[in-house]
Amino acid sequence: MLTKRIIPCLDILNGATVKGVQFVDLRDAGDPIALAMAYEKAGADELVFLDIGATPHQSKALLSLVASISKHLRIPFTVGGGIKTVADAAARIANGADKVSLNSAAVKRPELISEIADRFGRQAVVVAIDCKQIMPGQWEVFTAGGRIATGKAALAWATLAVEHGAGELLITSMDQDGTKTGFDLALLQLISSAVPVPVIASGGAGNASHFVDVFEQTQCSAALAAGIFHFGEISITSVKNELNKQNIPVRWS
Amino acid sequence: MKKVAIIHYQGGNTLSVFNALAALHCQPVITNQHHDLEQADAIIIPGVGAAAQAMRDLQALQFDTFLKQTTKPVLGICLGMQLLGSFSKEGNTPLLEVLPDKVIGFSKAVITPHMGWNQVQHLGSPLFRGIPAGSYFYFVHSYFMKVAPHTIATSDYDGNFTAALVSRNYFGTQFHPEKSGDAGMQLLDNFISLI
Numbered sequence: 001m002l003t004k005r006i007i008p009c010l011d012i013l014n015g016a017t018v019k020g021v022q023f024v025d026l027r028d029a030g031d032p033i034a035l036a037m038a039y040e041k042a043g044a045d046e047l048v049f050l051d052i053g054a055t056p057h058q059s060k061a062l063l064s065l066v067a068s069i070s071k072h073l074r075i076p077f078t079v080g081g082g083i084k085t086v087a088d089a090a091a092r093i094a095n096g097a098d099k100v101s102l103n104s105a106a107v108k109r110p111e112l113i114s115e116i117a118d119r120f121g122r123q124a125v126v127v128a129i130d131c132k133q134i135m136p137g138q139w140e141v142f143t144a145g146g147r148i149a150t151g152k153a154a155l156a157w158a159t160l161a162v163e164h165g166a167g168e169l170l171i172t173s174m175d176q177d178g179t180k181t182g183f184d185l186a187l188l189q190l191i192s193s194a195v196p197v198p199v200i201a202s203g204g205a206g207n208a209s210h211f212v213d214v215f216e217q218t219q220c221s222a223a224l225a226a227g228i229f230h231f232g233e234i235s236i237t238s239v240k241n242e243l244n245k246q247n248i249p250v251r252w253s
Numbered sequence: 254m255k256k257v258a259i260i261h262y263q264g265g266n267t268l269s270v271f272n273a274l275a276a277l278h279c280q281p282v283i284t285n286q287h288h289d290l291e292q293a294d295a296i297i298i299p300g301v302g303a304a305a306q307a308m309r310d311l312q313a314l315q316f317d318t319f320l321k322q323t324t325k326p327v328l329g330i331c332l333g334m335q336l337l338g339s340f341s342k343e344g345n346t347p348l349l350e351v352l353p354d355k356v357i358g359f360s361k362a363v364i365t366p367h368m369g370w371n372q373v374q375h376l377g378s379p380l381f382r383g384i385p386a387g388s389y390f391y392f393v394h395s396y397f398m399k400v401a402p403h404t405i406a407t408s409d410y411d412g413n414f415t416a417a418l419v420s421r422n423y424f425g426t427q428f429h430p431e432k433s434g435d436a437g438m439q440l441l442d443n444f445i446s447l448i
Contacts, residue, residue: 002371002410003389040434045370071272076391076432096268098432119263121302123366123393167366196361198368221369251370251389 003251004215004243005045005222006236007200008229010035013053015061033068040075043236045251048224051081063095070096078126089116093124101126101170104143107150110164117165127166129158131187132174139187146174158191169195173203180206183214192219200224207234208242215248254280255448258293261285262310270299273431273438279445285314295448300331305344307332321349326448327423331394334425343396351423354398363411365395373416375406380417380424382443388436390428397427
């Protein structure tokens with residue numbers, strides 16, 4: 001049976017990990033390669049690297065980091081942040097990224113999704129959507145790291161992104177992000193039940209039972225978290241143990 | 254050290270396969286040159302992209318005839334395995350016809366792509382030596398081959414399908430061993446030891 005994926009997300013700035021990650025065994029907690037390998041060993045099913053420095057110019061530091069990650073990691077990984085053109089995506093994939101994640105640039109010009117999907121296949125294109133609730137049952141899409149309100153409804157944009165060739169959606173609840181009070185189940189169910197592609201839940205994970213909730217109450221295929229894994233508040237193993245106890249299929253490495 | 258040629262065609266993420274092999278006891282090369290295929294001890298057809306485009310690329314390189322006639326071990330990964338079949342519903346394209354299998358799509362009852370880690374049941378083929386039954390491998394695909402006489406491993410998504418196969422000198426995995434952690438590395442190591 002296909003298992004539910006648990007995906008740690010690492011923020012990258014100038015080729016290093018930010019947010020002082022605390023891993024007992026790591027000397028340099030800012031070293032993304034060591035951290036990525038530690039996560040692979042800990043049972044992560046996939047990793048997402050988000051370039052939060054995202055300059056208009058292609059960062060050489062980022063591309064060489066992607067190449068090093070690819071050299072050492074034996075699980076799939078996605079690279080997002082600052083991808084505005086097919087060439088940006090191609091550079092990341094050529095250096096070993098399995099998938100790229102698009103956000104603001106795809107909202108501005110949805111054809112970018114199909115241009116990348118046509119060249120690399122839709123399985124290589126994740127569209128990340130940052131959503132904020134505006135009234136019960138309705139969420140608006142925000143871009144530029146949550147700074148710009150687009151006026152677009154989350155469900156409509158999610159559906160359109162898939163029509164343009166998104167192979168996967170990464171849905172983040174801005175309301176829940178950082179609260180550690182659980183995923184936005186209503187938002188995630190609304191979108192995961194409407195699209196034919198895998199949906200990754202993001203924003204709000206605080207404990208193992210939140211992961212159980214998102215897989216029991218939505219059709220999401222994967223769940224992503226950052227802080228709670230980085231700060232050792234919860235281990236991937238304990239999340240998987242809890243999911244297994246509730247008969248939700250997970251992979252044991 | 255055994256030389257392994259990884260076929261370079263457009264759109265494929267060949268680097269992951271190269272990196273995985275480079276960590277094992279062999280000498281990989283990513284290539285679109287005939288002489289590299291001639292000199293190689295084994296050939297890998299990696300698997301990212303769409304069937305019709307991949308066939309056009311192989312034909313443009315004039316690799317299709319070579320791949321059909323070679324007696325060297327060939328490992329097709331994901332789309333690379335599917336290309337060994339006779340016909341794909343993806344783009345309705347004829348394939349290499351090394352095997353009679355047709356490649357068909359998953360039904361609309363399931364989410365596609367079939368993306369993520371799924372359990373693989375194998376029949377004890379040397380390709381799976383040292384890999385426990387029910388080990389997890391990473392899959393990303395929307396098309397598949399039905400279980401056939403040369404199937405050596407199956408997985409279940411929308412029913413059982415061929416997860417790996419062997420026929421003469423041709424090997425194939427629907428999953429990505431280069432992305433499947435320790436189990437995947439074991440399988441690649443097994444392939445190299447079979448060369």
